[in-house]
Amino acid sequence: MEDVSQDRHQRAGEMAVVIRDAVKIYDGSNVVLRRLNMSVPKGKIYGLLGPSGCGKTTLLSSIVGRSELDSGDIMVKAFKREDIGYMPQDLNLHEHLSIIQTYKFYGRMLNMSTQKILERAKELSALLELPSNNRLVETLSGGQQRRVSLGVALLHNPNILILDEPTVGLDPVLSHSIWEHLISFAKEGKTIIITTHYIEEARQAHTIGMMRGGVLLAEESPEMLMARCNTTSLEEAFLSLSYKQETSSNTQVDDAFKKKSNRSNTKLKLDDGFFRMNRMRCLLYKNVTLLWQQKTFLAFLFLLPLVQTYFFNLAIGHDPKGLYIAVVNKELQQRRPGECKPEYYKGCFLDNPQDVIMSCAYVEQMKHKSMNILNFDDVDTALSAVKRNDAWGILYFPNNYTSSMAIRFVNASRTSDLSVELSTVQAWIDLSDQYIGNMVKANVIFGMQEYLGESLKKCNVSSKIGTTPIKFNTPLYGSVDTTFIHYASAAILCLCCYYLPVLLTAGLILTEKKEGMMERMMVSGIKFSEVLVSTVIMQMIIHTLQTAISMYVMYVHFDNPYLGDHLPTVTILLLIGMEGMIFGFLIGAVCKDFIFATYLGTGSNIMMSFTCGLIWPLEGAHYLLRITGPLFPLTAPVRALLAVTAKGWSFDSTPVYTGLLSIFGWSGIMILAIFITSRLNKDLWILRK
Numbered sequence: 170m171e172d173v174s175q176d177r178h179q180r181a182g183e184m185a186v187v188i189r190d191a192v193k194i195y196d197g198s199n200v201v202l203r204r205l206n207m208s209v210p211k212g213k214i215y216g217l218l219g220p221s222g223c224g225k226t227t228l229l230s231s232i233v234g235r236s237e238l239d240s241g242d243i244m245v246k247a248f249k250r251e252d253i254g255y256m257p258q259d260l261n262l263h264e265h266l267s268i269i270q271t272y273k274f275y276g277r278m279l280n281m282s283t284q285k286i287l288e289r290a291k292e293l294s295a296l297l298e299l300p301s302n303n304r305l306v307e308t309l310s311g312g313q314q315r316r317v318s319l320g321v322a323l324l325h326n327p328n329i330l331i332l333d334e335p336t337v338g339l340d341p342v343l344s345h346s347i348w349e350h351l352i353s354f355a356k357e358g359k360t361i362i363i364t365t366h367y368i369e370e371a372r373q374a375h376t377i378g379m380m381r382g383g384v385l386l387a388e389e390s391p392e393m394l395m396a397r398c399n400t401t402s403l404e405e406a407f408l409s410l411s412y413k414q415e416t417s418s419n420t421q422v423d424d425a426f427k428k429k430s431n432r433s434n435t436k437l438k439l440d441d442g443f444f445r446m447n448r449m450r451c452l453l454y455k456n457v458t459l460l461w462q463q464k465t466f467l468a469f470l471f472l473l474p475l476v477q478t479y480f481f482n483l484a485i486g487h488d489p490k491g492l493y494i495a496v497v498n499k500e501l502q503q504r505r506p507g508e509c510k511p512e513y514y515k516g517c518f519l520d521n522p523q524d525v526i527m528s529c530a531y532v533e534q535m536k537h538k539s540m541n542i543l544n545f546d547d548v549d550t551a552l553s554a555v556k557r558n559d560a561w562g563i564l565y566f567p568n569n570y571t572s573s574m575a576i577r578f579v580n581a582s583r584t585s586d587l588s589v590e591l592s593t594v595q596a597w598i599d600l601s602d603q604y605i606g607n608m609v610k611a612n613v614i615f616g617m618q619e620y621l622g623e624s625l626k627k628c629n630v631s632s633k634i635g636t637t638p639i640k641f642n643t644p645l646y647g648s649v650d651t652t653f654i655h656y657a658s659a660a661i662l663c664l665c666c667y668y669l670p671v672l673l674t675a676g677l678i679l680t681e682k683k684e685g686m687m688e689r690m691m692v693s694g695i696k697f698s699e700v701l702v703s704t705v706i707m708q709m710i711i712h713t714l715q716t717a718i719s720m721y722v723m724y725v726h727f728d729n730p731y732l733g734d735h736l737p738t739v740t741i742l743l744l745i746g747m748e749g750m751i752f753g754f755l756i757g758a759v760c761k762d763f764i765f766a767t768y769l770g771t772g773s774n775i776m777m778s779f780t781c782g783l784i785w786p787l788e789g790a791h792y793l794l795r796i797t798g799p800l801f802p803l804t805a806p807v808r809a810l811l812a813v814t815a816k817g818w819s820f821d822s823t824p825v826y827t828g829l830l831s832i833f834g835w836s837g838i839m840i841l842a843i844f845i846t847s848r849l850n851k852d853l854w855i856l857r858k
């Protein structure tokens with residue numbers, strides 16, 4: 170028994186890759202690897218053959234550490250990342266990088282010097298018959314792109330090469346030359362595992378592994394295999410083994426595989442560290458190069474905040490002007506039929522009510538409030554105009570309006586009910602549009618106070634007698650002529666600063682994940698923490714510029730209130746951007762497609778605008794929302810920014826530091842959620858095509 174185990178250990182020493190009892194299950198029920206065993210000798214070419222869907226790619230992914238087995242053992246003679254070269258089945262390259270930029274990205278990640286990368290790029294260009302190394306990957310043909318992908322795997326001259334269908338779609342002469350190179354690599358002591366659909370091509374391998382239904386049917390040299398199956402081609406040998414597998418009774422049902430074994434080396438573990446500066450620098454190099462390469466997108470990134478803030482200021486917050494109101498003036502019809510004229514309300518209405526038509530003074534005041542007047546003979550025709558949407562309301566002046574008004578002021582408490590009735594203007598307002606309706610209502614009320622004040626002045630009586638007995642002093646904060654935009658500017662800036670980074674980060678992460686670049690980078694040793702930090706750094710630069718543009722438009726060009734210091738304002742906006750990036754990262758991590766990501770991004774945007782006070786103050790919301798609303802990600806930050814810009818407060822005020830605490834709290838929660846998701850989902854960065 171001891172001899173057997175010693176022999177096993179000796180043999181394992183000669184092996185570059187050993188896999189024992191590998192089980193891989195996708196989506197909880199799709200058993201892809203079924204206790205598979207595999208031994209790849211050192212310094213040999215191992216040809217892995219099998220029909221589509223039998224689990225070859227899954228097996229290779231597990232060997233390179235891209236995905237984790239559900240149970241089983243993986244032993245790979247690799248001590249550091251540089252020992253492994255991997256060419257995935259799909260392209261998994263950044264199409265906007267040039268060939269040399271791609272090599273620099275992957276080469277530097279694996280600690281190669283620039284000089285060495287340039288040398289290798291030249292050699293690979295000749296070996297793989299590639300065009301100029303300055304060509305962008307997107308401008309290459311499909312076959313050339315695959316050869317660049319192979320070039321990336323060969324770049325650092327690794328000891329173990331794992332190639333998933335490297336020769337597919339290649340010219341037979343080039344294919345032959347690549348196989349010759351693989352043979353010479355093997356002679357140098359390198360181990361190569363290669364999958365191919367061209368079975369006969371695999372004759373050049375030293376060992377053939379024939380895979381079907383998640384297990385290896387055979388694992389020996391091509392000659393031995395053909396001899397054992399009594400065939401002259403590998404294809405026939407495979408057919409014969411497949412028949413045998415079909416006829417042999419397999420008692421193992423899928424559920425049997427779901428029981429975890431006690432083996433624990435389910436994933437290739439290399440000492441990559443949690444965070445390395447050189448890998449983070451490579452990611453930054455790649456991000457900046459990619460962005461620089463896409464000039465239109467770059468321009469769009471800075472035009473978007475400019476256009477958004479500009480349009481917001483042009484469109485929102487200004488009082489509606491040129492609204493129409495219908496006037497039925499019985500007093501004018503009775504006394505001087507026709508239009509109102511300024512000479513009708515020159516004198517004092519208390520002294521000579523028969524010479525003054527006060528209704529005309531009121532109508533004139535409404536015109537000063539940018540309201541347009543439509544005159545009608547009676548209320549019915551005025552009502553038809555309102556029904557046609559020609560006017561927002563009706564003002565009705567009774568006969569004897571001016572004389573009744575004079576009696577009302579002279580007699581005061583002794584005024585009869587009839588005089589009160591006849592000195593009252595009747596108003597009907599269309600409140601179907603609440604904002605416009607209230608505007609018209611306010612114009613009617615303030616128009617009355619203002620015209621009465623003017624008229625009383627003409628009689629040498631205090632104008633205050635005509636107004637409500639309350640005096641509004643200088644506002645404590647804000648100005649008398651404050652508009653909605655003064656209040657909304659803070660909310661809209663916060664929303665822009667949050668959502669632009671959300672969209673950009675989620676888009677970048679999801680593109681890299683969907684195109685498989687993320688998987689390839691992770692196989693090259695990149696850690697998720699490095700992706701997070703490098704993304705935040707690059708996005709922070711973009712976000713700073715975007716914030717500067719938005720602030721310039723909002724506070725300099727359109728002169729919205731800005732009483733506070735730059736430091737708290739900029740700090741709040743930059744941190745909101747950082748929170749947005751982290752949320753974008755979370756969306757990129759958990760979403761499997763762009764549609765879901767778009768729903769999540771825009772859906773949460775709408776939710777935030779409901780709860781941040783932009784549309785309606787939270788004080789007017791349902792009581793549950795009044796309690797929980799301040800906890801929403803943008804509510805406290807918006808209040809913080811408003812406190813700084815509209816009141817001039819700073820870090821020591823409660824709203825400002827509460828806003829900052831909210832940002833840090835939410836960022837922490839989201840980072841935690843990303844880490845937990847990546848722990849729970851072993852294949853977080855792998856997407857099924």
Ligand SMILES: Nc1ncnc2c1ncn2[C@@H]1O[C@H](COP(=O)(O)OP(=O)(O)OP(=O)(O)O)[C@@H](O)[C@H]1O
Pocket residue numbers: 195196199201219220221222223224225226227228258852855856857
């Ligand atoms: N990320 C994934 N999530 C869920 N199922 C997956 C995933 N990747 C692969 N599969 C499933 O696992 C099975 C094996 O797929 P795999 O890609 O390993 O096969 P293959 O032998 O490499 O096929 P091909 O030769 O066509 O590339 C398939 O049924 C596939 O649908």
